[in-house]
Amino acid sequence: MTAESRVLAPTPSVQAGTARFRIYRYDPEYDRKPRMQDLEVRLHAHDKMLLDALMRIKAEVDDSLSFRRSCREGVCGSDAMNINGRNGLACVTSLRDLRQPIVLRPLPGLPVVRDLIVDMTDFFQQYHSIKPYLVNNTAPPERERLQSPKQRDELDGLYECILCACCSTSCPSFWWNPDKFVGPAGLLQAYRFLADSRDEAGAERLDNLMDPYRLFRCHTIMNCVDVCPKGLNPTRAIGKIKEMMVRREI
Amino acid sequence: MVLAHRRFDAVIVGAGGAGMRCALQLARAGLSVAVLSKVFPTRSHTVAAQGGIGASLGNMTEDQWLWHMFDTVKGSDYLGDQDAIEFMCREASGAVYELEHLGMPFDRNSDGTIYQRPFGGHSANFGEKPVPRACAAADRTGHALLHTLYQCNVAAKTQFFVEYMALDLVRDADGDCLGVIALEMETGQPILLESKVTVLATGGAGRIFAASTNAYINTGDGLGMVARAGLPLQDMEFWQFHPTGVAGAGVLITEGVRGEGGILLNSLGERFMERYAPTLKDLAPRDFVSRSMDQEIKEGRGCGAERDHVMLKLDHLGAETIMKRLPSIREIAMKFANVDPIREPIPVVPTIHYQMGGIPANYHGQVIVPANGNLEMVVGGLYAIGECSCVSVHGANRLGTNSLLDLIVFGRAAGNHIVSALGQGASHKPLPRDAADATLSRLAQLDARSDGERTQEVAADLRRTMQAHCGVFRTGPLLAEGVRKVAMLADRAARVAIKDKSRIFNTARIEAIELTNLIAAAQATIESALARTESRGAHARDDFPQRDDANWIKHTLWFSGGRPLQYKPVHLKPLSVATFEPKKRTF
Numbered sequence: 027m028t029a030e031s032r033v034l035a036p037t038p039s040v041q042a043g044t045a046r047f048r049i050y051r052y053d054p055e056y057d058r059k060p061r062m063q064d065l066e067v068r069l070h071a072h073d074k075m076l077l078d079a080l081m082r083i084k085a086e087v088d089d090s091l092s093f094r095r096s097c098r099e100g101v102c103g104s105d106a107m108n109i110n111g112r113n114g115l116a117c118v119t120s121l122r123d124l125r126q127p128i129v130l131r132p133l134p135g136l137p138v139v140r141d142l143i144v145d146m147t148d149f150f151q152q153y154h155s156i157k158p159y160l161v162n163n164t165a166p167p168e169r170e171r172l173q174s175p176k177q178r179d180e181l182d183g184l185y186e187c188i189l190c191a192c193c194s195t196s197c198p199s200f201w202w203n204p205d206k207f208v209g210p211a212g213l214l215q216a217y218r219f220l221a222d223s224r225d226e227a228g229a230e231r232l233d234n235l236m237d238p239y240r241l242f243r244c245h246t247i248m249n250c251v252d253v254c255p256k257g258l259n260p261t262r263a264i265g266k267i268k269e270m271m272v273r274r275e276i
Numbered sequence: 277m278v279l280a281h282r283r284f285d286a287v288i289v290g291a292g293g294a295g296m297r298c299a300l301q302l303a304r305a306g307l308s309v310a311v312l313s314k315v316f317p318t319r320s321h322t323v324a325a326q327g328g329i330g331a332s333l334g335n336m337t338e339d340q341w342l343w344h345m346f347d348t349v350k351g352s353d354y355l356g357d358q359d360a361i362e363f364m365c366r367e368a369s370g371a372v373y374e375l376e377h378l379g380m381p382f383d384r385n386s387d388g389t390i391y392q393r394p395f396g397g398h399s400a401n402f403g404e405k406p407v408p409r410a411c412a413a414a415d416r417t418g419h420a421l422l423h424t425l426y427q428c429n430v431a432a433k434t435q436f437f438v439e440y441m442a443l444d445l446v447r448d449a450d451g452d453c454l455g456v457i458a459l460e461m462e463t464g465q466p467i468l469l470e471s472k473v474t475v476l477a478t479g480g481a482g483r484i485f486a487a488s489t490n491a492y493i494n495t496g497d498g499l500g501m502v503a504r505a506g507l508p509l510q511d512m513e514f515w516q517f518h519p520t521g522v523a524g525a526g527v528l529i530t531e532g533v534r535g536e537g538g539i540l541l542n543s544l545g546e547r548f549m550e551r552y553a554p555t556l557k558d559l560a561p562r563d564f565v566s567r568s569m570d571q572e573i574k575e576g577r578g579c580g581a582e583r584d585h586v587m588l589k590l591d592h593l594g595a596e597t598i599m600k601r602l603p604s605i606r607e608i609a610m611k612f613a614n615v616d617p618i619r620e621p622i623p624v625v626p627t628i629h630y631q632m633g634g635i636p637a638n639y640h641g642q643v644i645v646p647a648n649g650n651l652e653m654v655v656g657g658l659y660a661i662g663e664c665s666c667v668s669v670h671g672a673n674r675l676g677t678n679s680l681l682d683l684i685v686f687g688r689a690a691g692n693h694i695v696s697a698l699g700q701g702a703s704h705k706p707l708p709r710d711a712a713d714a715t716l717s718r719l720a721q722l723d724a725r726s727d728g729e730r731t732q733e734v735a736a737d738l739r740r741t742m743q744a745h746c747g748v749f750r751t752g753p754l755l756a757e758g759v760r761k762v763a764m765l766a767d768r769a770a771r772v773a774i775k776d777k778s779r780i781f782n783t784a785r786i787e788a789i790e791l792t793n794l795i796a797a798a799q800a801t802i803e804s805a806l807a808r809t810e811s812r813g814a815h816a817r818d819d820f821p822q823r824d825d826a827n828w829i830k831h832t833l834w835f836s837g838g839r840p841l842q843y844k845p846v847h848l849k850p851l852s853v854a855t856f857e858p859k860k861r862t863f
Contacts, residue, residue, distance in 0.1 A: 054780055074525070081492075085730065085731075085733075085736070086730070089731070089774055089775050089784040090776035090778065092781050092783050094315070096319050096321070097321065097324050097491040097492075098491065098492060099527045099608060100607070101323055101324050101604070102318070102321075102491065139462060139780065140780050140781045158427045159427035159431040162377075166373075168373070169373055170376040170377075170382075171377065172389065173384050173388055174386070177384075178381065178383065185381045186416060189316070
């Protein structure tokens with residue numbers, strides 16, 4: 027990840043009033059190459075989060091600025107972007123905490139569709155590659171399958187992923203091999219199903235990851251842990267998968 | 277514009293809980309099914325549901341589907357259709373077990389069963405005391421549900437059209453639905469998706485109000501499509517205010533907080549719900565709690581410098597319960613209200629949350645309209661499920677946890693109905709020659725217009741107008757003025773211009789299209805509200821404060837184009853049990 031924010035001279039953070047931006051712009055229909063656009067927006071009293079300011083820009087300054095957004099409370103995972111050099115969700119990033127000008131770029135390492143919108147095909151293909159669904163071929167009981175609170179606790183810190191891609195696109199191993207390395211988001215979900223007491227496909231799941239790239243390209247750089255907006259820890263999950271593989275060998 | 281063309285057995289518009297539950301049923305039956313969504317499926321607004329899904333599993337204390345049915349009928353202020361409500365409450369437990377079998381990570385009790393918590397309006401033994409009926413995955417039940425359904429659809433190889441915006445229905449001279457016209461957002465290309473059946477699962481239109489818990493994508497796109505097709509919208513005057521939106525930010529705080537023991541306090545530190553609802557207290561239904569909060573604020577007992585909100589106290593639950601059962605609530609309170617609920621109360625205010633009305637449908641999901649003297653004529657090939665539909669199981673006020681249940685039960689029911697209908701050998705009907713003309717010319721006009729108002733100016737005025745004229749405080753004169761203002765906004769919306777003319781992922785164009793859908797939803801809402809001269813459920817008229825059962829136990833049907841409102845009777849007769857007769861609602 028770039029360290030842009032750290033080399034900028036410190037300037038006051040955003041107060042009510044205006045906010046200054048440098049935003050990555052690229053529309054393949056009109057632009058031969060990307061450019062950085064400087065702009066300023068007047069904020070309203072309730073504009074607290076970065077997404078509020080972006081919505082304000084789009085509504086009042088420049089309707090062509092393109093980004094994804096939906097829930098505006100950090101649970102849908104739409105508005106991940108690179109904010110002052112760090113991946114995060116615009117809707118839960120407080121304007122108060124950001125140095126100006128606020129520098130916005132698309133998530134690194136994925137092809138840019140337009141402006142802050144990236145093509146997430148590789149990211150979702152990796153997610154799909156780990157077979158992200160419960161496999162249980164035993165006929166279910168009439169009621170729920172039972173699971174103890176302790177077994178259920180194993181899923182905490184795993185199932186909460188919102189697929190925003192902040193983690194995978196902050197991971198150098200994913201930048202180099204987005205087609206071969208599953209990446210932190212996919213591996214977190216791989217472990218979510220390995221850890222589920224109801225799942226019967228553990229062996230196949232481990233086989234599926236036995237490969238020089240799919241799992242083992244993780245070099246515990248831990249950018250994923252650093253940026254996850256939900257406070258999840260893919261590195262720990264990857265470590266657990268590796269442990270399961272070792273245990274299986276002995 | 278060149279029109280791409282694809283053909284499927286079924287096209288589902290919307291990939292939230294209802295759309296994906298339906299898709300799973302169809303894909304597993306081997307039908308070719310296309311699911312369109314303007315966002316990646318797991319970003320649909322179902323993801324934001326927090327507290328739980330209602331089903332009388334009886335895992336904590338004794339429970340019965342008939343009690344659930346009674347609560348739902350009473351919660352609906354007797355406007356819900358009792359046959360559909362019986363169907364939903366009977367199917368609930370099976371539908372929840374099925375979710376569990378699909379892998380949904382519910383919280384668990386020490387005996388391994390699904391954890392359930394109390395929720396507003398849910399009671400044991402016909403109103404005697406609160407009952408834990410909300411099956412929960414911490415305070416992320418919608419997230420857990422939506423991701424599970426997406427995952428199962430990946431396994432079932434459902435075909436998703438991600439970031440496609442549906443524009444209009446395609447219908448033939450018989451009125452049958454033959455598919456939809458959509459826009460591929462990444463390329464700006466229109467596409468005709470032809471199908472034997474079309475399922476609308478497009479969610480609500482909560483973005484017609486200024487203060488809303490809803491996502492930006494909740495713009496009532498299915499409602500706009502139906503209105504443009506000349507079909508009615510039902511009971512649109514009924515909009516739920518959720519009692520606990522974060523004051524100022526609008527972000528939702530689940531009723532599960534009160535289910536776990538949280539309480540509402542006024543500026544005197546008084547637990548005022550004890551006065552309004554002596555039995556269920558803070559767990560009375562949402563319309564009731566919201567009105568009580570407004571009453572406190574109106575009488576000067578609101579909190580804060582402006583005395584414009586009340587406090588939700590949960591610190592007495594202890595850090596452990598909060599971290600275990602309500603972790604996301606803590607996150608939201610810290611981010612959006614700058615308070616840590618482990619120590620301090622959260623400032624909350626009633627906030628627009630859910631659309632009880634929608635596209636009229638029966639409990640198989642089939643869209644039904646008045647035609648040829650039949651008030652409930654089935655529209656061939658067209659289904660509506662989830663928040664965009666009006667079955668009507670929620671009537672004038674929905675109970676918490678019944679929305680997720682609605683998605684699952686009717687998503688599945690529609691799926692089953694479609695599988696059996698198509699199993700009888702339906703084929704694609706011939707498409708009308710001009711199937712896409714009106715839609716394409718609407719798009720061309722928008723692109724051609726270079727001078728005009730900005731989309732968001734009109735949208736912001738619409739939200740302000742609806743909030744001021746059709747919010748919690750409604751009177752005849754206020755609504756009538758609102759109707760005039762919304763009509764003027766409709767004219768303005770027809771003339772907005774976008775500066776962005778790019779074909780590539782043009783979100784300005786999408787927002788302009790969404791605005792036309794918002795306008796339709798707003799017109800339906802405020803015109804229906806003006807006509808209903810009584811107070812029932814979430815529709816509270818200051819000039820008609822009483823419920824009027826003699827004249828108003830009936831559903832409103834609104835049509836676009838200034839056509840007069842129509843009405844149809846409520847189904848008071850359940851499928852197998854005795855009718856729950858309308859009674860005064862006390863809690």
